[in-house]
Amino acid sequence: MKDQNCIFCKIANGEIPSTTLYEDEDFRVILDMGPATRGHALLLPKEHYANLFELDDKLAAKALVTAKKVAARMKDALGADGFNLVQNNGEAAGQTVFHFHMHLIPRYENDGAGISWTPGSATPEEMAEVKRLVDEK
Ligand code: 5GP
Ligand code: ZN
Numbered sequence: 001m002k003d004q005n006c007i008f009c010k011i012a013n014g015e016i017p018s019t020t021l022y023e024d025e026d027f028r029v030i031l032d033m034g035p036a037t038r039g040h041a042l043l044l045p046k047e048h049y050a051n052l053f054e055l056d057d058k059l060a061a062k063a064l065v066t067a068k069k070v071a072a073r074m075k076d077a078l079g080a081d082g083f084n085l086v087q088n089n090g091e092a093a094g095q096t097v098f099h100f101h102m103h104l105i106p107r108y109e110n111d112g113a114g115i116s117w118t119p120g121s122a123t124p125e126e127m128a129e130v131k132r133l134v135d136e137k
Contacts, residue, residue, distance in 0.1 A: 003048040008099035012044040022070045026062060029070050029104065036113040039078045041104040043067050049100040051089040063102060071104050080106035084115050 002009045010016040011030060018030040021041055032040040043063060049055045055063070071083050086103040088095040105115065122130075 001048055003099070006048055006099050008044050008097055008101060009046075009048050012046045012099075021074070022066070024066070026059060027066050029066075032103070036103075036105050036115065037107060037111050039074055039080070039104075039106040041070070041074065043070070043102040043104060045100055050098045051095065051100055052087060053089065055100050063100075067102050067104060071106075074104065074106055078106050079108075081109050082107035086115065 002013065007016065011018045012028045014028075018028070020028055020030055022029040025046070027043055027045055029041050029043045032042050043066060045055070045059055045063070047056075047059075049059075052060070067085055071085070074080065075083055084103070084105040084107060086105060087101070088103075105113065107113065107115075
């Protein structure tokens with residue numbers, strides 16, 4: 001299914017032009033218009049799924065295999081020193097476009113891209129509580 005009002009549906013299906021690094025029957029990989037680093041790309045399914053939890057299982061598996069293949073090519077071609085795969089779900093997690101996508105972000109020594117968090121702390125009791133809640137589901 002496509003969503004008429006979704007910009008990534010239009011880009012993934014070629015209705016809106018994009019700089020495409022890879023395409024097959026299920027996915028398109030495009031350059032991000034606001035890149036964190038040189039070569040920052042987005043993997044988009046051609047069908048509309050709002051986020052990871054809606055994504056079809058077979059496509060979820062293929063998404064990672066496809067990201068791996070394209071990321072390896074990009075890393076070589078661009079001379080990247082490292083690589084981040086980032087995938088946001090929900091506003092609280094920084095998702096701004098509600099069509100599943102995976103960020104493919106080449107990393108370079110001292111590139112300054114702020115893809116990190118400040119480590120917090122968790123007591124053994126808090127960790128046990130988290131485990132209990134997840135185990136119950
Ligand atoms: P999110 O924050 O939802 O994980 O990521 C959305 C990403 O999509 C952002 O990195 C943003 O720069 C990119 N983006 C949003 N609209 C467009 C667009 O129309 N074209 C392209 N190429 N990238 C877009
Ligand atoms: Zn869509």
